[in-house]
Amino acid sequence: MDPEHISQDLKAVLLTEEEIQSKILELAAAVERDYDGKELLLVGVLKGAVMVMADFARALTRHAEMDWVAYSSYGSGTRSSGVVRILKDLDTDITGRNVLIVEDIIDTGLTLSWLVANLRSRGAASVEICTLLRKPEAAKMAVSVKYVGFDIPDEFVVGYGLDHAERYRNLRCVGTLAPHVYSD
């Protein structure tokens, strides 16, 4: 295999492309049922949620607006710094809106607990979360999540939007990294 091939850096594939895509269809069906007759604003958390948002939004057969926020707490490492840095705020006034946050992963919960409180304080009618992945054993903050794709073990994962030092976001699967890739 080409030594530059991205999948050579994986220790194991945790979720295949097929498993991810079928879960996204399930999540979209649940959201369609729950928001029947209500307007819906999807808020994606950059950059990791780009892939989930792209597939999830297209799995919906109803109208849904999209907006984006960017808050970074990981930088290039594999541990949360605990400091949430605002990189990009919403373009939309969310007063009275039904907001559904779309995330790739809830790890310590620090990012999302901060974001939910922040969006609620702006007068949204409702704020719920849809995340593809969650690490129950890593939780430092309890976050109430309405839609969860997969609960996964407390290991650093990459792919399908998730990065390590900005790489691996373009993998179609989610996997764990081989030890030779880590520097921290």
Ligand SMILES: O=P(O)(O)OC[C@H]1O[C@H](OP(=O)(O)OP(=O)(O)O)[C@H](O)[C@@H]1O
């Ligand atoms: O539950 P937590 O421990 O707060 O971790 C989850 C957050 O960390 C990652 O974002 P990151 O800060 O790496 O930014 P990125 O999406 O641009 O990679 C991920 O996309 C979540 O937003």
Ligand code: HPA
């Ligand atoms: O396991 C992870 N991988 C990539 N980014 C992350 N951000 C929080 N947890 C993770």
Ligand SMILES: [Mg+2]
């Ligand atoms: Mg990241």
